[in-house]
Amino acid sequence: MAEHTLHADRAQGLDGFVKDWSSDQRAFKRVSWGKAMMWIFLLSDTFVFSIFLLGYMSARMSTQSEWPNASEVFALHVGGVELPLLLIAIMTFVLISSSGTMAMAVRCGYARARKATAGLMYLTAFLGATFVGMQAFEWTKLIQEGVRPWENPFGAEQFGASFFMITGFHGTHVSFGVLFLIIIATKIWRGSFDRPGRTWLKSGAGDYEAVEIMGLYWHFVDLVWVFIFAFFYLW
């Protein structure tokens, strides 16, 4: 720690960037390996989702039949009124809320507030599970209406394949995020992050960085939803 803080602020700006990248042993100074690797994993995941969205774009641009109007396909009837994209809007707000509670959890983690950190992470996991639940409802509704990966009653056949693949992959990410949130929150709640000794999640007592790394993943899932919401549901 002392060694790399010593060199950390030697040069800034573009000059500092070149010095960091050409330096001995580590390019990402003051960033732990866990965090750097999570960022690199997220970069690879960015490419996965980018390619899904590009595949969807290609299918939509090259089809001869009319693309289904998402505004109508995902509308809900509430009290006799048809509200466009209502469920999707609620899902968006739930996921943003969960991103906010996760950011709070990271902050509480660095303040070593054990119970607040775990509680906020449980709340994040609950909101994430709510999101997945609503997505399951949406899938059920569409499947009942006859949407399949190879056909649907609304228009271009590629709609179903794009929809199930993109939202399915995103929902899987959310589900695994919920699982890991619960695992880490439970460990924090039991106080294992405040005990000395090294485990796969911490390097010693009071090392709450795992919460921030978990947060990176969770915010990324929210970030992907921002793009899916814009390109798949609104476009």
Added chain:
Amino acid sequence: MTDTMTGKPATAHIEGQQHPLKLYFLVWGLLFVLSAFSYMVDYAELQGMLRWSLILIFMLMKAGLIVAVFMHMAWERLALIYAILLPPAAVLAFLAIMTVESDYTFATRAVVFSGP
């Protein structure tokens, strides 16, 4: 790097990322407002270039806020920022290629499906 948000030197973050609570609430609120705006774009049934540009602007603003503040990228060193944020630019090249390719497929289908 001087912390642009708080004015404190970045060395203050060695013990971890600690930023004012107010900033998080501000970003949280902004994300809600921007989401409401993009939903309104659909609700108001805007069409054409206006619709697409508004969707893209709100999307990029939300993405920027999440990455910069919630993911703490604003306080990271350039070495990490460039390593993570520059490679996705390659997607733009792929986007251009696939746009051309899709247009070609569309034209080919128009010819073939119209039949002899």
